[in-house]
Amino acid sequence: MDFNIVAPMAVTEAELVASNIAEEDHPVWDAGATYAKGALVISTASHRIYESIVDGNTGADPTTDDGSAWLEVGVTNRWRAFDQRRSNVALRADLITYSVVPSQDCDAIALFGLTAGSVRIEVWDGATSIYDETFVMVDKGNVVSAYTWFFGGVIYARQKVLGGFPGYIGHRIDISIEARGAVAQVGHIVLGRNHLLGRVLNLPRVQFVSHSRKGYDDFGNEILVKRGSTRKVDLSLLVPTHQAPRIMDIVAEIDGLATAFYVSGAAPSYGLEGLGFVDDHSQPIDVAGESVFPLIIKTLK
Incomplete structure (x- = not known):
């Protein structure tokens, strides 16, 4: 595959x-309005939601605020x-x-x-x-x-x-x-x-990664805090050595971006499909013709 x-x-x-999806999660920020602490507004320019962190909040543009008047709390539903x-x-x-x-x-x-x-x-x-x-x-x-x-x-x-x-x-x-x-x-x-990187060699590994934590209350009782989970995909790709520069360029292009990955071919995906980012990629070069490139991708919650 x-x-x-x-x-x-x-x-x-x-x-x-x-x-x-209308962009109407909260009222649009109005320069002439006065906002109390905890009030929520949106900006249709930045497509973000902001919370006022002070009372008597007037004239402070949340998109340019230095954090003294507004706190960015998320993206509008539409975006x-x-x-x-x-x-x-x-x-x-x-x-x-x-x-x-x-x-x-x-x-x-x-x-x-x-x-x-x-x-x-x-x-x-x-x-x-x-x-x-x-x-x-x-x-x-x-x-x-x-x-x-x-x-x-x-x-x-x-x-x-x-x-x-x-x-x-x-x-x-x-x-x-x-x-x-x-x-x-x-x-x-x-x-x-879509970029085909190479052929998946046998024994790729998909690791479950829990982000939950165990804590303790004042009496020493265990408290489990659920924080979701992600996956770590560890595989090796067989790539013609002359395509090594192409692979390096693709990995550099998607660095730091939420990237879709999947396998194609007659075989099932075996869980090698998701949304994530390239965490590690090394390229030992075999000048004989084909090289084995290790690749690690971590999924996003």
Whole structure:
């Protein structure tokens, strides 16, 4: 199986042309208003939420404040799908829609932290639809017996990675995340160029990493504090040695960015799919023809 990384495109106001999530989490900051301590406002310029940390807060722009009047507490609901975090979800009853016009060629899309019965991806060239696929998000991998088939309930996949669609510059990509009768959610959306890095060698390792902590109360009783978990993916890739500069350039390009990764081919993914960042990559060069490149990726919560 081949290992792929999606180099993400930044999604700004220039790319995000429409969404059915209104940016109205809180009142928009007003320079003439006076805010009490604890008051929440938003800025439609920065797409952030701010909390007043003083009483009588007047005239202090939260987007330029030095921290003496305002505290940034998060991203507005509309923009949470593009904030490089999976756990900070965008949500809306029944249906979430985004329309993105890419500023670079995008042949891959990945959606994480989903709560959805289906995901639809459409690509438009002007008024002409050139791609339209709907993906039912039922996860059949949880059916392991006749009992679970009939009585196990319906489990929905939390992520979807799609490559090979025509998301070229100037095309409009419509994303629909549907959860009829419930609250649709998405944690992060990656749009970008797909890069095949190399062939996965045998025995890749996926490690569960708990961020929960154990503490103690005043009487010495144990207290467990749940803080979520991530995964550490440790694998080795077989790459033609002459492609080493290409691999180094790709890794440098995605450094510090929330990046989608997945495996392609006939074999199952075995959990080698997610949203994360490259933590370590070394390149021992074998001039004979093919080199083995170790790669460590840590997922995001």
